[in-house]
Amino acid sequence: MGAFLWSLLLLLREAKGFSGDEEDPEEVIAVLQESIILSLEIPSSEEVKDIIWSSRKNLAVVAPGEEGQPANITVMDPRYRGRVGIPESSYSLRISNLTWEDSDFYQAKVNLKTSQLSITKSYNLHVYRRLSRPHITVNFKISEEGACNISLRCSVERADMDVTYSWLSSQDSTDTPHEGSVVSTSWRPGDEALSYTCRVSNPVSYSTSRLIPVGSFCAEPGYSEKSSVFCLLAKGLLLLLLLVILAVGLCVFRAQKNYEMARVRKLKRNRIKLRKKGKPGPSPV
Missing domain, CATH: 2.60.40.10 (Immunoglobulins)
Structure with missing residues (x-):
């Protein structure tokens, strides 16, 4: 069916003296920094000579590969080097890492070996950003x-x-x-x-x-003013609570330290007493 429609399109364009300019472009929507494929379907019965992809100027040339091999692409526009390619078993154009400048008019000019006519397909590519939460x-x-x-x-x-x-x-x-x-x-x-x-x-x-x-x-009335006063009061109470906690902690720390010092002094006194009890008296003459 696809081959029949393609052949019919060729005949109609030949009868009109087709120049490739009256076809309405396909509207394509893409996402910034993501990828998009400009789809181009050519019946397998047609022998393609080459396909010239263009935008503001010639972008790339695609030529069929050897039998059983994928098509070859030659990138001509430096802006697209490293960012364009051809999906496997296809003449479509894939553009990766899209930028704002990629929003543009694109055209694929298909030159066939079996016809003197060239078939063109046009695209309007629009690149948008994914929205964040409002x-x-x-x-x-x-x-x-x-x-x-x-x-x-x-x-x-x-x-x-x-x-x-x-x-x-x-x-x-x-x-x-x-x-x-x-x-x-x-x-x-x-x-x-x-x-x-x-x-x-x-x-x-x-x-x-x-x-x-x-x-x-x-x-x-006065809701916002009351809210502000309440916030200030809450902050003051929180600060007071922190000061009380700090004072209690300091008192506990000092009491613990005094207890430890008293314990140490008591141990020292007990040791001194033990030494005095264990000291031998003077020997008789």
Whole structure:
């Protein structure tokens, strides 16, 4: 079937006076620092003369090997040396250790021994980075009416291009598409406690943030100030506890040392007494 389609394509292009420019390129998505294969399938019935791979300029030339041997590749563009190869029993092109500069237009020009025409296949390669876990910044302000206006900003390190954001709310349990990384909401005392999760995605990966309970940031006026005072008080108590432990330890150490010194003095006195008892008296004349 593949050979029939290939032959039919050759006939159609020959009838049109094909130049190889009207074919829509294949969109290919890849991951930064990983590998990708630009797939090229040629029926085994066709005799390939050579294949010229190009990007901004000629990248490599692939030629069939001797009978029973794999194809040979000659890399012409210095940017790809050591990074391109051909999968076994294939004319496809594998690019390893992808960089941002590899995002480009690629083309494979297939020259056949049995035809004066060349068949071309084009590719648009897009390289993306895998996303890290997003971080959420919370800003809130309590109005005079008691309403708490909350703003959540979602950010991800080195987001690059084509990153989309969506928010999952505990209220509706559905993903809400959102243009941009900021979502705003409001809360009043007595309202249901709300929690939000940010989801970021690009064509090669996605990641979600931790759950953020927004109600706790403004449960009552002065919440943040009270939290700060509580933290300072807790730190002071902890420091006081450490000082007490240190003083008790020092007292125990001194008592132990005094006990040891008294014990040593007592042993010395006992030895002196024993020596006096064992000393012989003066001999009679």
